Amino acid sequence: MTAKRGPLAGIRVLDCTGVIVGPTATLLLAEQGAEVIKVEPPEGDLMRRLGGKAPANAPGMSPKFMHFNRNKRSIVLDLKAPEGQEVIRRLAATSDVFVSNMRPRALASLGLTWAALSALNPRLVHCTIAGFASGGPYDGAPAYDTIIQGLSGVAACLETVIGEPRFAPFVLTDHIVGIIAAQAICAALVARAGTGEGQAVEVPMFENAAAFVLSEHLGQRTHDPEGSFGDPRIMTPDARPMKTRDGYICVSANTDAQARGFFAAIGRPELMQDPRFCSVAARLANVAAYFALRAEVMLERGTAEWVALLRRHDVPAMPYNTLASLLEDPQLRGSGVLTQEEGEEHMLGLRHANRFSGSGLPESRLAPRQGEHAEAILTELGYAPAERARLLGKEKVA
Amino acid sequence: MTAKRGPLAGIRVLDCTGVIVGPTATLLLAEQGAEVIKVEPPEGDLMRRLGGKAPANAPGMSPKFMHFNRNKRSIVLDLKAPEGQEVIRRLAATSDVFVSNMRPRALASLGLTWAALSALNPRLVHCTIAGFASGGPYDGAPAYDTIIQGLSGVAACLETVIGEPRFAPFVLTDHIVGIIAAQAICAALVARAGTGEGQAVEVPMFENAAAFVLSEHLGQRTHDPEGSFGDPRIMTPDARPMKTRDGYICVSANTDAQARGFFAAIGRPELMQDPRFCSVAARLANVAAYFALRAEVMLERGTAEWVALLRRHDVPAMPYNTLASLLEDPQLRGSGVLTQEEGEEHMLGLRHANRFSGSGLPESRLAPRQGEHAEAILTELGYAPAERARLLGKEKVA
Incomplete structure (x- = not known):
C-alpha cells in the first residue's frame, strides 16, 4: 500500500474556475489528494472579496474563500496575454484534468476548448461546468446560483411550503452541481484507466438542478398529466423540527x-x-x-x-442544532471535520468528511494566497530563472 | 474508442441500499454505465411504497422509486437466510463496488463488513454510507434526512431567513450525501486503477451535511469567536425571486x-x-x-x-419557474433530461444530465420491478436451473 496521500494522489487538476460551483468540484478532488492548480485572473477569484470580511492582515482571504479552496495551489495568469496563454498550455499538457466554469464563448476565445487542449494532451479529462446544456435555447446564457434556483424549481418548492417564491438559504445549485462535477470527472478518470483516453465532460447546472428537484417532486405528475407535484411528506408545512x-x-x-x-x-x-x-x-x-x-x-x-x-x-x-450549538456538537468536534487550525489564532477550519481505509487523506493545507505557488509551478514547468522573473515581474501575468 | 456505454461501463456495483441516500449514489453510477444490482429485502425497498401513489397496474412502482432507481437490476434476497447469504457472497466476489447504508451493527451481523468481503475480493471498493462517522458519540445512531437536516444546521439556516426552524423542502441531505458517496466511490476506483487494491470508504451523512452548511455559513465566526454566522447575501430575507x-x-x-x-x-x-x-x-x-x-x-x-x-x-x-412551467421549459425539454417515456402512456422520465464525449451514456431503462432480474443474475452467478428454481421458489429468498 502506498503512503496515505488520498485516493486521487498523482492526479493533477488544472482549475480555471471561480466563485462556488467550480471550486466545490476541485475542493473535493484536492481533499482527496489531487494536485489542484488554481488559476486566478489578475483580480483574483471573486470569492476572495465576496466571501465575507477577510482578516485585516490577510486581504483576499475571506472566510468563504478559505473554506472552498483549501489544499489548492494558486497561480495568477492573464489568459488574454500571450505569456499567460503559453503557461496554461504547458499546464494543460501536463495535467490529467482541466475544469472550467467559463461560458463556452470565453473558453473558445481563450483557446481552451476540448478540441484545442486534447490536441496537446489526449489523456486530458476536460470538464466544462456550463449554465445550460449545449445546443439548447439558453446555451451560453449567464448562470448564477440564484438564476438556477429560480429556473429549476428550487424556489418553487420553497413557495409551496412558505407561500412565496424564495431561494434556499445556500448557494444550493452551485454547491450541489460542483459535487456532481467532481463525480463526473472521477467517472471519466475511471474510463481513462481502461481506454487510455481523455474526453470532454459537460456538466450543466440547470439540467442537473432540475433533475434534482423533479426526481423528488415530479410526484403524481409522473404518471398523470393532471396529477399533483410534490412529495406530501416533505411539502407539508408540518415537516419541521x-x-x-x-x-x-x-x-x-x-x-x-x-x-x-x-x-x-x-x-x-x-x-x-x-x-x-x-x-x-x-x-x-x-x-x-x-x-x-x-x-x-x-x-x-x-x-x-x-x-x-x-x-x-x-x-x-x-x-435541533442552531449554527452556534452545531459548533459545540461532540460528534462534529470528535470527527475532526471542524477543527481549530494550528498556528492560526481562532481560525476554525473544515476537513474532508469521508474516510478511505487504504489511501487515507493528504494533510490538510489552508487555502492559498493569490499567486502563492506561481514561482514553484513555473519552476516545475521548466521555466528558467530569468523567464520566471520576467513572468512574475509582469503584474498581469503571474 | 469503445461503444457508447458510459464511463463506468464494466464496473459492477452490489447495491444493498434503500430509500434515498444510497439509491442516489447508485443511480449516478448506473446512469454512467455501471451494472448496478439492487438487492432488495423481501418487503422491497421502502421507497416503492413511500414514494407516492404507484399506478394501479404497477404496484410498488411509486414515482419517487422510479426516478431514483432507473437503469438498475433488482434481486430480492433475505440476507438473514443462509441461501441469501450465499448469493450475496457470490455477488461480492464478482463485483467492483459494494454500497450499503445499513447501520454498522446490521452490516456486521450479516457478515458484510469490509473485513469479511475483502477476504473474498480484495479489489472490492466497500462503501458504507453511515449516519455518523465511526468512533464518535453518535456512532451507530439511526439517521434519516430530517434528523440530519435538524442536526447539521440546514434547518437552522431556514430559521435565520424565515423565523422558525424548518426543513428544506427536499430530502436534501440524503440527496446531497448520495452524490458525495458516488464521487467517493469513483475516487476509490481511480486509486484502484493504480494500486490494484480495493478499500473501505466511509461516507457519514451528518459530517458531510455539516461541512456543506458550515463551508457556506461559518462566515465571520471562522476568524472571530464572537463573529456572526451566515453569508449576508444569502441570509437576507430579500434573497428571493x-x-x-x-x-x-x-x-x-x-x-x-x-x-x-x-x-x-x-x-x-x-x-x-x-x-x-x-x-x-x-x-x-x-x-x-x-x-x-x-x-x-x-x-x-x-x-x-x-x-x-x-x-x-x-x-x-x-x-422564475413554477414546477408546472418548468415542465414546459424549452431548454429542459430540448436537453432530453425530461422525457416522455416510450410505451408508457403519460410517464414522464428523467435522464442523466451530464455528457461524456468519448464514453457516451448507456441507453436508459426504467426502474426494475421487485426481483425482476433475479433469475438472470442467479444464472450469471453459475446457479444451475434446479438451484435457481429452489431459490426463486422460496418466497423469502429470491
Whole structure:
C-alpha cells in the first residue's frame, strides 16, 4: 500500500474556475489528494472579496474563500496575454484534468476548448461546468446560483411550503452541481484507466438542478398529466423540527417498526391499530394528521428526555442544532471535520468528511494566497530563472 | 474508442441500499454505465411504497422509486437466510463496488463488513454510507434526512431567513450525501486503477451535511469567536425571486460589470458612483439596500421585458419557474433530461444530465420491478436451473 496521500494522489487538476460551483468540484478532488492548480485572473477569484470580511492582515482571504479552496495551489495568469496563454498550455499538457466554469464563448476565445487542449494532451479529462446544456435555447446564457434556483424549481418548492417564491438559504445549485462535477470527472478518470483516453465532460447546472428537484417532486405528475407535484411528506408545512418543552427535536418514524416504537414511546400503542396510522401507505395518506399528532405530543417533555425515550424504542430522534450549538456538537468536534487550525489564532477550519481505509487523506493545507505557488509551478514547468522573473515581474501575468 | 456505454461501463456495483441516500449514489453510477444490482429485502425497498401513489397496474412502482432507481437490476434476497447469504457472497466476489447504508451493527451481523468481503475480493471498493462517522458519540445512531437536516444546521439556516426552524423542502441531505458517496466511490476506483487494491470508504451523512452548511455559513465566526454566522447575501430575507408587473424574475448582479449593466438597464447609471454600490465590497456591506432597490424597480415592467433588457446589458436574468412551467421549459425539454417515456402512456422520465464525449451514456431503462432480474443474475452467478428454481421458489429468498 502506498503512503496515505488520498485516493486521487498523482492526479493533477488544472482549475480555471471561480466563485462556488467550480471550486466545490476541485475542493473535493484536492481533499482527496489531487494536485489542484488554481488559476486566478489578475483580480483574483471573486470569492476572495465576496466571501465575507477577510482578516485585516490577510486581504483576499475571506472566510468563504478559505473554506472552498483549501489544499489548492494558486497561480495568477492573464489568459488574454500571450505569456499567460503559453503557461496554461504547458499546464494543460501536463495535467490529467482541466475544469472550467467559463461560458463556452470565453473558453473558445481563450483557446481552451476540448478540441484545442486534447490536441496537446489526449489523456486530458476536460470538464466544462456550463449554465445550460449545449445546443439548447439558453446555451451560453449567464448562470448564477440564484438564476438556477429560480429556473429549476428550487424556489418553487420553497413557495409551496412558505407561500412565496424564495431561494434556499445556500448557494444550493452551485454547491450541489460542483459535487456532481467532481463525480463526473472521477467517472471519466475511471474510463481513462481502461481506454487510455481523455474526453470532454459537460456538466450543466440547470439540467442537473432540475433533475434534482423533479426526481423528488415530479410526484403524481409522473404518471398523470393532471396529477399533483410534490412529495406530501416533505411539502407539508408540518415537516419541521418540532417544539418540545425546552427546545426543538427532529424525529423520523416512517417504517412500521418506527411508528410502533413512536406510539409506544408516547404511551399510545393503540394508535398502531388506528386505520389512519396502521401502515406506511396509511400514514402517507394521512400525513398531516400524523405530523400534527407528533407535534402536539412533543410539547409534553424536554428535548433530552424525548431523545432518550425515543431512542430506547429505536425511533430515530436527535435535537435541533442552531449554527452556534452545531459548533459545540461532540460528534462534529470528535470527527475532526471542524477543527481549530494550528498556528492560526481562532481560525476554525473544515476537513474532508469521508474516510478511505487504504489511501487515507493528504494533510490538510489552508487555502492559498493569490499567486502563492506561481514561482514553484513555473519552476516545475521548466521555466528558467530569468523567464520566471520576467513572468512574475509582469503584474498581469503571474 | 469503445461503444457508447458510459464511463463506468464494466464496473459492477452490489447495491444493498434503500430509500434515498444510497439509491442516489447508485443511480449516478448506473446512469454512467455501471451494472448496478439492487438487492432488495423481501418487503422491497421502502421507497416503492413511500414514494407516492404507484399506478394501479404497477404496484410498488411509486414515482419517487422510479426516478431514483432507473437503469438498475433488482434481486430480492433475505440476507438473514443462509441461501441469501450465499448469493450475496457470490455477488461480492464478482463485483467492483459494494454500497450499503445499513447501520454498522446490521452490516456486521450479516457478515458484510469490509473485513469479511475483502477476504473474498480484495479489489472490492466497500462503501458504507453511515449516519455518523465511526468512533464518535453518535456512532451507530439511526439517521434519516430530517434528523440530519435538524442536526447539521440546514434547518437552522431556514430559521435565520424565515423565523422558525424548518426543513428544506427536499430530502436534501440524503440527496446531497448520495452524490458525495458516488464521487467517493469513483475516487476509490481511480486509486484502484493504480494500486490494484480495493478499500473501505466511509461516507457519514451528518459530517458531510455539516461541512456543506458550515463551508457556506461559518462566515465571520471562522476568524472571530464572537463573529456572526451566515453569508449576508444569502441570509437576507430579500434573497428571493423578485416580483415584476406580471410574475417573478431572478437577477444576479455581483461583479462590477454586472452591477454597472444593471444600473444602466434600469436607467440609473449614476448609481455606480453611489458609495453604497460602487464596488463588490460596498454592495456586500449594503446588501439590504441593494436588494431593496432591485426589488422596487423590478415592479415597473413585465418579466419577459426585463429579461430581454437585462440580458442586453449582460446581466444574468431569467424568469422564475413554477414546477408546472418548468415542465414546459424549452431548454429542459430540448436537453432530453425530461422525457416522455416510450410505451408508457403519460410517464414522464428523467435522464442523466451530464455528457461524456468519448464514453457516451448507456441507453436508459426504467426502474426494475421487485426481483425482476433475479433469475438472470442467479444464472450469471453459475446457479444451475434446479438451484435457481429452489431459490426463486422460496418466497423469502429470491
